[in-house]
Structures are given as C-alpha cells and as structure tokens.
Amino acid sequence: MLKMKDFEEHINTLRSLGLRPTKQRIKICEILFGKKATFHFTVNQLNEIYKKKFKSKISLATIYNTVHGFKKKGYLKEITLDGNKSYYDTNTLNHHHFYDEGEDKLIDIENFDVSLNSLPKAPLNKSIKSVELMIRLENNNHNQK
Amino acid sequence: MLKMKDFEEHINTLRSLGLRPTKQRIKICEILFGKKATFHFTVNQLNEIYKKKFKSKISLATIYNTVHGFKKKGYLKEITLDGNKSYYDTNTLNHHHFYDEGEDKLIDIENFDVSLNSLPKAPLNKSIKSVELMIRLENNNHNQK
DNA sequence: CTTATACTTTAGAATGATTATAAATTAATT
DNA sequence: AATTAATTTATAATCATTCTAAAGTATAAG
Known part of the structure; x- marks a missing residue:
C-alpha cells in the first residue's frame, strides 16, 4: 500500500534535482528508491519492471532521459562491464x-x-x-x- | 626494416593457435605483437593503424574475427569499461x-x-x-x- | 604443379543498445 | 484560463558488433 508520504518524498527528490515531477519520473523513483535494498539494473530491465508494476507503457527514451538525469546528479552510478550494455546501481x-x-x-x-x-x-x-x-x-x- | 624472422615468428604463432597465417592476420600480428611494449586498442583504432601502416584496406569483419580468435586463445584480453565499445590489451x-x-x-x-x-x-x-x-x-x- | 576442400575475407545486411528529432502532451507560471 | 517551457513519445538515426553468403586463398592430396 503506497502512502502519500512516498509520493511526496519522490516529488521532493525530483524537485531538488531540478527535474519536474512527472508521472513517469515518480514511478521510476518508486521502483528505484522505494525499497531499502540497493540493486542493479539495465535500462531494459527497468522498462520491464515498469510495465509489470504499473501495467502501463513508458517510452524507452524517457527511461534513458531519467536514468541519465539521476546519474548526472549522483543518484545512480553506471557500472563498468564488458559487452555493450550499461548497468546502473542504486548504491552510489x-x-x-x-x-x-x-x-x-x-x-x-x-x-x-x-x-x-x-x-x-x-x-x-x-x-x-x-x-x-x-x-x-x-x-x-x-x-x- | 622487417626481417624474415618476424614473419616466421608470426606465422608460427598463428599456426600454433590453429589459425591459418593469412596476409591480414600476419599484418595484424605485426601491429599487435611486433613491439616490445604492450598496448590498448579498440577495433576501430586497430583498423586505422592497419590502414596507415600498410596503406591497404581490411574488412572490419576480419579484424573482429582475428581479435576474437586471439582473445579466445589468450593472446589478447578484453577490458572492461563503461560505454559501448570494447578495449583490448596485448598484456594478458x-x-x-x-x-x-x-x-x-x-x-x-x-x-x-x-x-x-x-x-x-x-x-x-x-x-x-x-x-x-x-x-x-x-x-x-x-x-x- | 593441379585440383579439391576447408577455411578466410569481404561487403553489406541485420541486430541491439543508445541517442537524436520533432510533434504532441503536460507541468508550471502568469 | 492562457501562455511558456519542459517532458514524453514514437520513430528515425547512429554506432558497435555480429551475421551472411559469395568470392578468394591456403592447405592437402593426387
């Protein structure tokens, strides 16, 4: 059960980063920063989680934008692996x-x-x-x- | 000035790996294993070096094939960096x-x-x-x- | 040395991740 | 409620890499 408090926290986080709190960004925040444990993901995995959790589509471009925004602000860390896809870590x-x-x-x-x-x-x-x-x-x- | 000895050494190296010593592979060997110092490169950089050094074209596919062959046999090491391209190291x-x-x-x-x-x-x-x-x-x- | 065979090279197509674009939408401001 | 500025979106473009199938080359056999 989601409490209003969670939303507000995410909204504040986003505002403090200079990012408008849009529906999509708030939902991504719920996924990334909602649980206590940190975790690792690729953009594609985040997309899948989003679809399942919210039963709604989101454009990959939006996920890229948001993830890049969080990375630039230090809320996500990109992880170094070979191959040709990027991993992100919520533990910065x-x-x-x-x-x-x-x-x-x-x-x-x-x-x-x-x-x-x-x-x-x-x-x-x-x-x-x-x-x-x-x-x-x-x-x-x-x-x- | 290249000595026959160099070619023969590369040819032997290639044979010992189960790779036929083709013109292209021998030239790549000259680039990669000809100098004493080890170095790092991307497939594209290797392509540029090849073009400059030998004033001839080579298919990127051939470079990929050869580099993968060397990697599998332990003559090259792939290096982990973020972004979406692979680096190779002649120091294994x-x-x-x-x-x-x-x-x-x-x-x-x-x-x-x-x-x-x-x-x-x-x-x-x-x-x-x-x-x-x-x-x-x-x-x-x-x-x- | 010629031929047959298997391996290689090649150009170009296909793929997959990521970035760019431009129109439609939404949030913030007036 | 209307204006503006930021955001989302679908789609196209890009870049590294892999795949493919035809043409070329090295090796083995005669």
Whole structure:
C-alpha cells in the first residue's frame, strides 16, 4: 500500500534535482528508491519492471532521459562491464562488485570485505576519482568432466 | 626494416593457435605483437593503424574475427569499461588499470604498485576467476574556477 | 604443379543498445 | 484560463558488433 508520504518524498527528490515531477519520473523513483535494498539494473530491465508494476507503457527514451538525469546528479552510478550494455546501481557509495559471468549478475561487495593496502600514485596533474574492484566469478565445477 | 624472422615468428604463432597465417592476420600480428611494449586498442583504432601502416584496406569483419580468435586463445584480453565499445590489451597477464576519462585512455598499473590485503570470499559454488582494479582519473584542476 | 576442400575475407545486411528529432502532451507560471 | 517551457513519445538515426553468403586463398592430396 503506497502512502502519500512516498509520493511526496519522490516529488521532493525530483524537485531538488531540478527535474519536474512527472508521472513517469515518480514511478521510476518508486521502483528505484522505494525499497531499502540497493540493486542493479539495465535500462531494459527497468522498462520491464515498469510495465509489470504499473501495467502501463513508458517510452524507452524517457527511461534513458531519467536514468541519465539521476546519474548526472549522483543518484545512480553506471557500472563498468564488458559487452555493450550499461548497468546502473542504486548504491552510489564507493563499493566493489562480483560479476557472475554465467548468470550475468552483479553482486555488491561490502567495503569491509576488501582491504586495499597500497595504491599507485596518479600520473602528473591527475588525481584519483574512484577505485573499483571487479571480481569475476566462475562456477566451481568449470574444469570437471 | 622487417626481417624474415618476424614473419616466421608470426606465422608460427598463428599456426600454433590453429589459425591459418593469412596476409591480414600476419599484418595484424605485426601491429599487435611486433613491439616490445604492450598496448590498448579498440577495433576501430586497430583498423586505422592497419590502414596507415600498410596503406591497404581490411574488412572490419576480419579484424573482429582475428581479435576474437586471439582473445579466445589468450593472446589478447578484453577490458572492461563503461560505454559501448570494447578495449583490448596485448598484456594478458593479470594487472590493473588507470582509466583517464578525459583522454579516454587506459594506462597499465604495475602489479607491484598495488597490494590487495584481503578479498571477500566467493559465493557458494563459485570461485574467483580474476580480480581487476579500475582506477579512474580526473584532471587536478577539475574544481577550480 | 593441379585440383579439391576447408577455411578466410569481404561487403553489406541485420541486430541491439543508445541517442537524436520533432510533434504532441503536460507541468508550471502568469 | 492562457501562455511558456519542459517532458514524453514514437520513430528515425547512429554506432558497435555480429551475421551472411559469395568470392578468394591456403592447405592437402593426387
């Protein structure tokens, strides 16, 4: 059951980002920021979730616009994977990931599970913007008969 | 000045991979494995280098085929960056990278410049295939007036 | 050295993700 | 309620990549 409070919160979030609170954006907010747990998604997955949850269509262009807006404002983080599609993470704090190639799935790594002892220093006139670990996973039985 | 020895070496490399040594593949080998220093490239960049160096055209499809062949055989490594194009690295040893976003350029990090103290353990039935650090760089003056 | 076979290259079409466009709609302002 | 400015939308355009089928080339066999 959705409470008015949720809507208002999303509306305020959007306004604070300088984005008009449209029906579509509020719904995307409900999907992305409605639950406590953070999660990872592609634009296509977000589109599917939207269709199912609200039983209504939305233009992909709108999803791209909104996601880009959130990213620019720091409410979403794009994640680095090979291949040719982008993943987004609702957890914008600095953290690392497992990538399960078999299942094409990202898993957050808690920061206290990793300890980076020494880092290289940045080249002249550059500074470090972020440090991210990608740990690729494979199934244990990969070299069995 | 190219010596016959170089060609023969590339031909042997190709044969050992089960790839027929065609004109195109030998030339790609010259580009990729001819110099001592390793380097990073996209398929398009490789195409440009090929055109300039040999003053002849090559089909993009051939470049894709060859690069994929080398990758599958472990002679090239695909590198993970956001956006929608793939980078390849002639250094296939496990190592980390700086990514200079401004210049869209990858820089190798020597392994002894990084020390990872503790790693999270892999989820059940999974094991760690690779661990790679991506350190994003920005210009020092990014928040000056 | 010629022929047969399998592998390669090629141009161009097909695909899939993303971005651009321009008209219709909606939110905000007056 | 009317004006304006931003947004949504469907669709076209773009870009990297993969697919395809025909033409070309390397290898193996005679």
